[in-house]
Amino acid sequence: xxxxxxxxxxxxxxxxxxxxxxxxxYVDAPDNLTxxxxxxxxxxxxxxxxxxxxxxxxxxxxxxRAALAAELGVEVPFIAVDDMAMSLEWNIRNLGDADANVRxxxxxxxxxxxxxxxxxxxxxxxxxxxxxxxxxxPLQVPAAGSLQGVFREDQMREASIDLDLITxxxxxxxxxMLEIDxxxxxxxxxxxxxxxxxxxxxxxxxxxxxxxxxxxVLEYAVRLRSKRTPNLVHEEGLSAAAGELTVFAPVDYVPxxxxxxxx
Amino acid sequence: xAATLVALTSARSARADTRPVSVGPYAQVGIGGQAMIGKxxxxxxxxxxxxxxxxxxxxxxxxxxxxxxxxNHEATVPAPPTGEYMQFYGLAGEARLSVNIGPxxxxxxxxxxxxxxxxxxxxxxxxxxxxxxFSPTLGGGGGLEYQLQNRHYAFGLGGDWVMYQKFDRIQxxxxxxxLRYTY
Numbered sequence: 001x002x003x004x005x006x007x008x009x010x011x012x013x014x015x016x017x018x019x020x021x022x023x024x025x026y027v028d029a030p031d032n033l034t035x036x037x038x039x040x041x042x043x044x045x046x047x048x049x050x051x052x053x054x055x056x057x058x059x060x061x062x063x064x065r066a067a068l069a070a071e072l073g074v075e076v077p078f079i080a081v082d083d084m085a086m087s088l089e090w091n092i093r094n095l096g097d098a099d100a101n102v103r104x105x106x107x108x109x110x111x112x113x114x115x116x117x118x119x120x121x122x123x124x125x126x127x128x129x130x131x132x133x134x135x136x137x138p139l140q141v142p143a144a145g146s147l148q149g150v151f152r153e154d155q156m157r158e159a160s161i162d163l164d165l166i167t168x169x170x171x172x173x174x175x176x177m178l179e180i181d182x183x184x185x186x187x188x189x190x191x192x193x194x195x196x197x198x199x200x201x202x203x204x205x206x207x208x209x210x211x212x213x214x215x216x217v218l219e220y221a222v223r224l225r226s227k228r229t230p231n232l233v234h235e236e237g238l239s240a241a242a243g244e245l246t247v248f249a250p251v252d253y254v255p256x257x258x259x260x261x262x263x
Numbered sequence: 264x265a266a267t268l269v270a271l272t273s274a275r276s277a278r279a280d281t282r283p284v285s286v287g288p289y290a291q292v293g294i295g296g297q298a299m300i301g302k303x304x305x306x307x308x309x310x311x312x313x314x315x316x317x318x319x320x321x322x323x324x325x326x327x328x329x330x331x332x333x334x335n336h337e338a339t340v341p342a343p344p345t346g347e348y349m350q351f352y353g354l355a356g357e358a359r360l361s362v363n364i365g366p367x368x369x370x371x372x373x374x375x376x377x378x379x380x381x382x383x384x385x386x387x388x389x390x391x392x393x394x395x396x397f398s399p400t401l402g403g404g405g406g407l408e409y410q411l412q413n414r415h416y417a418f419g420l421g422g423d424w425v426m427y428q429k430f431d432r433i434q435x436x437x438x439x440x441x442l443r444y445t446y
Contacts, residue, residue: 023382026387237383
């Protein structure tokens with residue numbers, strides 16, 4: 001092959017390759033989260049919420065989604081679990097002069113429901129609160145030091161599936177969290193139509209809680225990779241004008257009351 | 264003995280000086296390293312750089328063409344995130360002046376073009392504005408080339424400088440080993 005043809009082919013391959021990749025978009029936390037300070041109320045955990053900057057849905061996408069919903073017989077979300085890959089990287093700085101025992105709890109919401117573990121507790125003295133979607137692992141941050149970690153893409157995907165299992169699937173949260181559901185093809189719904197994986201919703205809101213016995217600061221950034229074109233994440237991220245972002249209105253999921261034992 | 268050496272050297276020099284060099288359409292590939300300089304230095308690690316050139320020699324000493332640049336850097340912005348990489352893609356038109364001294368050519372070139380960056384990670388350090396991914400670029404460089412016996416091929420070592428006008432005017436320099444083919 002002629003060298004000029006080789007170079008031309010290489011150039012074309014580079015341009016095509018560069019334009020076809022799903023490059024990540026980083027969403028910086030709007031605020032850092034501080035916990036365990038001298039003025040902190042130990043009964044009030046430090047929490048923060050981040051709603052993902054998702055662009056508006058195009059007319060064609062809405063039509064396709066409605067057609068798919070009619071075909072499947074279930075609601076189909078704008079952002080399905082495999083439409084996007086998300087990870088959250090965090091950094092905890094210990095401002096105190098003693099080692100800090102820290103826990104990060106990650107909950108969140110999809111387009112339909114928000115997961116609030118306390119909603120599952122009828123009697124706080126008798127029942128433990130179910131676990132969060134992710135986290136709640138004891139971490140030790142050295143005095144005046146820092147610790148970094150990440151909630152990986154596969155963990156976030158599992159959390160999205162767990163949320164839909166618990167809410168639309170009506171599954172017990174303890175069971176959903178303990179089982180690995182990454183290979184499921186559908187969510188079984190009691191007395192209802194199963195929800196296929198392509199209709200399982202992705203997390204669109206993250207609720208972080210930080211618990212610590214020393215004054216610590218949590219900084220975090222979310223990394224999003226859209227698997228759909230055009231990119232689901234607004235190019236201006238959280239700086240986008242309000243009217244250019246999809247407004248989601250998930251409701252806090254409240255499980256149905258336990259059935260009365262048969263008389 | 265000395266006379267023989269002088270004779271041999273002269274003969275070699277004479278052959279080298281008369282070494283034929285193709286003039287016409289060319290293609291060139293360069294591979295090397297790139298480093299940010301100035302205010303971007305602390306936010307991007309040294310990375311790899313790959314450049315393709317294609318164009319034509321209008322004269323033996325003057326060429327015009329285009330170039331495609333790819334570079335890859337680890338972002339070293341304040342954590343989080345850490346260990347993330349970003350790529351710069353550039354497309355530019357260029358002009359080149361060269362002076363041949365025997366088998367060696369000294370060249371200088373300038374370019375104007377457009378670049379894109381793959382991610383928004385530099386927003387964290389205010390190098391990028393929200394939503395900004397493209398920038399005009401201004402570049403320049405120079406180097407040395409050695410013409411092989413084959414009239415079509417030359418090896419070279421070059422250095423490039425580029426400024427990304429809209430990316431807060433950050434600048435980068437690169438050093439590249441090059442192979443040039445002239446048709």
